[in-house]
Amino acid sequence: MAAGGGLYPAGDVQETSMSDLVAIVYPSEAKAEEVRQRLLKLQKENLITITDAVIAVKTDSGGVKLNQLVNATPVGAMTGSFWGLLIAVLILHPILGVAVGVASGAFGGAPSDFGIDDSFMKELSAGLQTGNAALFVLIRNMTADKVLKEIKDTGGIVLKTSLDETREKALRDALASAAERPAA
Template sequence: MSDLIVIGFDAIDEATAALTECKALEKEYLLDLEDAVVVVRDAAGKIHLQQSVNLEKVGASYGLFSGGFWGALVGLLFLNPLAGFVAGSVVGAGAGALAGSMSDYGIDDKFIKSLGATIPVNTSALFILVRKSQPEKVLADLKQFKGHARVLQTSLSPADEEKLRAALGEVAAKATPAA
């Protein structure tokens, strides 16, 4: 089961830097990301999503190859495989891009937009869906964002969430006895 972690950052470009760091950890097999999205809220309050997986490009690529293949096959029947390949590729790429743009993968876009609307202007947030990780090594690496980031939401256990908060420099709010 994957864990959702949402971290808010004080600057617009810090969430992108954190995602770059997460991808470097992924190359070292210390982190396995299922999905990642950077949310930026600009000075006008508008929310911008930067998906890590561009489904339009994936769909267009798949459609291009499958459409080209089937177009060439149909073109062979009419003794013109080149025309069939070209027509099939164009139609396939368009259909694939359209299907990709209407798809949702990983973290629900409605959830991302609703939580993204709560972050202050000129800030950013990183939404990551983690399949598995090496927590000690990942937390040590994330300490570089200490003081500039805060946990907005997680599906981690309370103990793991507390370790993440400590790595980011958040002070746990403890109840003080009334005088």
């Protein structure tokens, strides 16, 4: 079993406890979102397992905005309200229990950072041109040939990966093929 679980040759699917990070720069947030949606569709088809997928956009003010796949605050609030209601039913104060549960869940969920480290993404994206976006994807496993076929026409420039040289070259070659094709 190979270390990491990203782009494997010709249809091989590998599962490991590690994930591979891939960051690709696109000319706009809309293009990065299009690619993220394609990857999520492929995940529904069981061709890729994504742990996290975040879009970092360089703003006009020079800062970096992160468009997270999952916002932890609402998830925490929902979980907190469930546990609050359950506890409240036991002590016969459901309204109070739900309110306390929502507040504590939202408070606990807000600072949580799942997946790719936010400060790492912001630091790496600081060098982007204004308006450009980087799609950061944490991949647990994938069927490489099918996934590359789906994203090869999207273009993009590889910013960073944790892939080995062979898999990184396959990704770069697939993305470069879109840049080489004349516009229709």
